[in-house]
Amino acid sequence: DAKTTQPPSMDCAEGRAANLPCNHSTISGNEYVYWYRQIHSQGPQYIIHGLKNNETNEMASLIITEDRKSSTLILPHATLRDTAVYYCIVREYNNNDMRFGAGTRLTVKP
């Protein structure tokens, strides 16, 4: 699986959009981009995934560049409860495991 690179930490003001970047320059054509988050040592929670098109759900939006070498997770209106470690993962559809990196620790401040 391709390796991902994320900034170790970010801050965001409550109510503003949080934009979390992820680099995956060695991604291959059959690998998807997933985002999970982990709130204060709880089990990871799925957020969103995509292959090459931008995706949106009730939690977030995922913007994938045309060359697929990077992506951005957008939380449109961050709340204090969005404070968590956010993991960007790339893997093939039928791969068994999630390769979690160090992630980005997002702190939403009032």
Added chain:
Amino acid sequence: NAGVMQNPRHLVRRRGQEARLRCSPMKGHSHVYWYRQLPEEGLKFMVYLQKENIIDESGMPKERFSAEFPKEGPSILRIQQVVRGDSAAYFCASSPKRGGLNEQYFGPGTRLTVT
């Protein structure tokens, strides 16, 4: 529909004892994954099991660690002769089928402390 359940949530063992961690997947899920998270680190894949079979154990330490998922009952991660370095949070996840996209659901984890 109950989520993935893990017990115990906290487990304290002395060096040399055995630790047994249990994971009950979501109803209808026959695939279980175990991950370990050391303090201040990301999750690391350990093993993937389907009912009665180990499919991928490439992340399991070669000694002292074993996992099973019997036909009946929860999946068990067993650590023999625990050492301080085994202190970590152990998470299991389940899915209804192999691989898939967003279909790994995680449990709350078991925090193992070895004294």
